[in-house]
Amino acid sequence: MSQGLTKISSKEIVKKRADFLQNIRSFFSLKGVLEVDTPVLLSFPPNDANIEIMSVETKLQKRYLTSSCEYLMKRLLASGSGDIFQLCHVYRDNEIGRLHSPFFTMLEWYRTDLCLESLIQEVLELIQFLGISGEIERGSYQTRFLKATGLDPLNTNRTSLIQKLEGKIYQPENLEFDELIDAVFVTFVEPTFQKGVQIIDTFLPHQAALAKIRDFEALRFEIYIDGVEVANGYEELNDPHEIQSRFDSWNQKREKPLEVDPRFLNSLEDLPAVSGVAVGVDRLLFLKEKAETLSSILLFDFHSC
Amino acid sequence: MSDIGMNDLKAGTKVEYEGNPFNVISNQFVKPGKGQAFNRVRIKNLRNGKVIEVTFKSDEKIKIADVEERSMRFTYKDTDSAEFMDDETFDQVSIPLEIIGDDQQWLKEDIVYEVVFYEGNALTIQPPTFMNLKISETHDAVRGDTATGGRITKEAKLETGAIVQVPIFIDQDETVKIDTRTGEYVSRAN
Numbered sequence: 001m002s003q004g005l006t007k008i009s010s011k012e013i014v015k016k017r018a019d020f021l022q023n024i025r026s027f028f029s030l031k032g033v034l035e036v037d038t039p040v041l042l043s044f045p046p047n048d049a050n051i052e053i054m055s056v057e058t059k060l061q062k063r064y065l066t067s068s069c070e071y072l073m074k075r076l077l078a079s080g081s082g083d084i085f086q087l088c089h090v091y092r093d094n095e096i097g098r099l100h101s102p103f104f105t106m107l108e109w110y111r112t113d114l115c116l117e118s119l120i121q122e123v124l125e126l127i128q129f130l131g132i133s134g135e136i137e138r139g140s141y142q143t144r145f146l147k148a149t150g151l152d153p154l155n156t157n158r159t160s161l162i163q164k165l166e167g168k169i170y171q172p173e174n175l176e177f178d179e180l181i182d183a184v185f186v187t188f189v190e191p192t193f194q195k196g197v198q199i200i201d202t203f204l205p206h207q208a209a210l211a212k213i214r215d216f217e218a219l220r221f222e223i224y225i226d227g228v229e230v231a232n233g234y235e236e237l238n239d240p241h242e243i244q245s246r247f248d249s250w251n252q253k254r255e256k257p258l259e260v261d262p263r264f265l266n267s268l269e270d271l272p273a274v275s276g277v278a279v280g281v282d283r284l285l286f287l288k289e290k291a292e293t294l295s296s297i298l299l300f301d302f303h304s305c
Numbered sequence: 306m307s308d309i310g311m312n313d314l315k316a317g318t319k320v321e322y323e324g325n326p327f328n329v330i331s332n333q334f335v336k337p338g339k340g341q342a343f344n345r346v347r348i349k350n351l352r353n354g355k356v357i358e359v360t361f362k363s364d365e366k367i368k369i370a371d372v373e374e375r376s377m378r379f380t381y382k383d384t385d386s387a388e389f390m391d392d393e394t395f396d397q398v399s400i401p402l403e404i405i406g407d408d409q410q411w412l413k414e415d416i417v418y419e420v421v422f423y424e425g426n427a428l429t430i431q432p433p434t435f436m437n438l439k440i441s442e443t444h445d446a447v448r449g450d451t452a453t454g455g456r457i458t459k460e461a462k463l464e465t466g467a468i469v470q471v472p473i474f475i476d477q478d479e480t481v482k483i484d485t486r487t488g489e490y491v492s493r494a495n
Contacts, residue, residue, distance in 0.1 A: 050341055094363065095342065096312060097334030169343075170361045179362065182340035187360060190337065209339045222338050232338050 013297060020130065020285050021087060024107060027129050031122075033083045033109060038072035040065055040089060044261035048209070049250040052093035053258075054102075065091035068278055069108050070210070071264045074236070077110055077274055078267035085109035087281065098293050099228060099283065102302050110276040116219050116235040119275040120199060123223060123231050126279075127197070132288050134225055138199035140217065141207070145181075148189040153181055153204055154216070164188070178206055190227070198224040210246070212237050221277075225287050233277030240268040308366040311344040319351070319372035322359065326351040326370040326423045334363070351421060351428050373422045379412055387412060389420060389430075400427040408432060410467035411485050432485045437494035438463040439480045446473035458490070 025035065041063040045053045054065040066072075069088045076084060090106045111119060124136070145153045151160055161180040165172040169183050181204070200222045203211070208218035211234035219235035237243055244265060251257035285297045295301035309318065311332070318329040327348035336342040342363035349356045351372065361367070377389035377398065386399045387409075398420070402409055404427055411432035419431040443461035458470040463483070471481060471490045480494040 048339065050336070050339060094312060095334065095336065097332075100334050100336065168358075168360060170359055170365060175362065179341045182337055183343065183360065185337050185340065186335050186343055186345075190335075207339060229338060 010299075013299060016289065016297070017285065017299065020281070020288070023130055024087065024126070024281070027126055028085045028109065031083075033085045033111070034081070036073065036076060036081070036084045036086050038066075038069050038076070038086065038088065040091070042066055042071070042261070044264075045258045046071060047247050047250055047258045047260055049253065052095075054091045054093045067092050068106065070276065070278070071261060073108060073110060073276070074271055075264060075267045077112070077272060078270040080270075083109070083111050096302060099286075101282070101294055101298065104283075104294075104298075105281040107279040107281050108276065110236075110274050112272045112274045114275045116201075116221060116233065116275055119233050119235075119277055120201065120221055120223075123233065123277055123279065124197070127223075127225070127230075127284070130284060130288065132225060132284060134196040136197045136199065138201050140202045141200050141204055142202075144192070144200060145185065145189055148192050149184055151184070153184075190224075193224040194227040196226070200224075208234075208237070208246070210234055210237050210243065225284075228283050228287060229280075230283050230287070231277055231279045233275065236271065236274045236276055238268050238271040238273070240265050243268060307369055309369050310366055311346075311361050311363045314344065314346060314367070319370040320348065321368040321370040322348060326372050326428065328372075330356065335360075336363075351423065371424045372428075375420050375422065376417050377420045378417050379414055381414060382412060389418065392417070398427060400430065404428070405430055410463075410465055411436060413438065413465050434485060435482055435491065436485055437480050437482055438465055438467070440464075440471070440475065440477055443471065443475070443477050 028035065041056060043061065043063060045064040046067045048067060051067045053067055056063045056065060066088070067090055069086050069090065073084060073086060086108050088106055088108065089103055091103050093102060095102055111122065142153055145151065149164060151164065158177055158180060161184055162172045165180065165183055165187065168187050172180060172183065175183060203218040203220045205213050205216055205218055208220060211218045211220035213219070221233050222229060223231040247260050282294055282298060286294050289297055291297045309320065312334065314320070314329050314332045316329055316331060320327050320329060327350055330347040330349055333345040334342065335345055343360050344363050345358060345360045347356060347358050375391060377391050380388045380390050386401050387405055389398045389400060390396065400420070405412070408430055413436065416433065416436065421428045421431070440461045441464045443459060446459055457473050459473050460468060461471045461475065462468055467488060469483060469488050469490055475481060475493070482491040482494045483489065484491055
């Protein structure tokens with residue numbers, strides 16, 4: 001484990017990170033997007049099917065550490081803020097590895113009246129602005145899955161997926177259908193993203209998270225650069241009933257259902273048509289610096305602070 | 306033995322998988338966007354050395370294997386077993402020759418080996434990386450001796466029974482330093 005400051009000299013990292021954050025702010029300043037800074041302590045836990053939330057005991061009340069700043073940013077949008085961006089620290093329990101840290105810096109921004117495609121173009125513009133490039137390839141989740149595996153994720157069954165994973169995954173027969181899809185994806189599809197800028201421009205309906213669904217496609221995109229997932233964006237769902245029913249379905253998989261902040265649900269009535277995206281800032285810097293591990297470009301990693 | 310969570314697996318952790326003991330080589334956390342988290346683990350079978358890659362759901366647990374490594378001195382060889390002694394406890398252990406396998410060619414009395422035990426039974430023995438061994442049999446250089454790595458070598462049988470290639474200037478009864486991982490001659494022993 002690294003002790004104190006990480007490998008690339010600490011002085012270099014301080015400068016590189018400072019310049020990187022400055023460049024991100026310049027980009028949005030040129031676009032006329034306002035910077036916001038929302039609190040990291042929340043009174044209701046964020047509800048995301050596969051993200052474990054950390055909590056904090058305070059002398060006042062129990063609070064939850066934010067895993068993404070989307071709820072509060074959407075409340076600002078609903079109150080009429082207009083286009084906004086944020087560089088925030090987010091926290092996710094039990095995620096640690098070469099490309100994961102239980103806390104990281106996330107860049108999240110929202111553009112009103114922008115469709116998903118225009119937002120994809122803006123992400124590519126930012127990446128270039130930050131000095132990261134690569135050949136662009138794109139396609140939907142369905143076509144990329146089909147191409148890499150020969151299986152159509154919308155027209156397959158458990159048996160075919162289990163067969164595909166035999167010997168690769170521990171006891172695939174114990175996995176749920178969605179988990180089998182994810183397992184095939186990480187085993188066969190993700191490895192085809194090793195080079196360049198790879199865009200998945202729509203997702204399967206069950207992977208919509210908080211994105212709109214149109215014609216059996218989730219209006220959600222992801223961008224991988226040299227095999228590293230860096231961006232996740234949605235054409236934002238603003239139907240409170242639909243959002244409530246998605247939260248309910250994620251809660252069904254939990255031992256204890258998570259209570260949703262009613263102020264967030266109420267604000268959705270006023271949420272304008274908007275597309276939003278979250279980008280891993282540390283991962284972008286990691287790619288730009290061609291670093292060995294994510295830890296090596298953090299000022300302090302989980303074990304050193 | 307207790308269970309261990311996927312994120313606690315480190316290189317060197319000994320785990321049980323499908324009834325066999327394995328050594329963890331690497332453990333990579335993978336998680337697609339909003340999807341299920343997995344750990345891609347490379348493990349080496351401690352019985353046969355075979356390396357495999359298995360992906361586990363991150364909330365899965367795996368059994369820690371009851372594996373113990375002890376330094377033990379080889380005392381003597383019987384018809385179908387080799388006897389070892391623990392220098393500290395004076396425990397004596399008899400290990401079947403079929404378990405020692407090819408490493409029988411590196412068994413020399415009074416040398417300390419690393420013995421790996423699984424559930425109390427010996428699994429493998431590991432000879433020292435470098436051993437000084439006496440040549441029990443070789444011939445004078447002749448035409449037809451093979452050239453390896455730019456020098457001409459000849460076959461020599463060591464006191465432990467191993468057959469190795471040595472430079473042609475090495476004579477019978479000389480002691481040579483051998484790399485037991487590859488069976489290659491390193492130098493004359495001092």
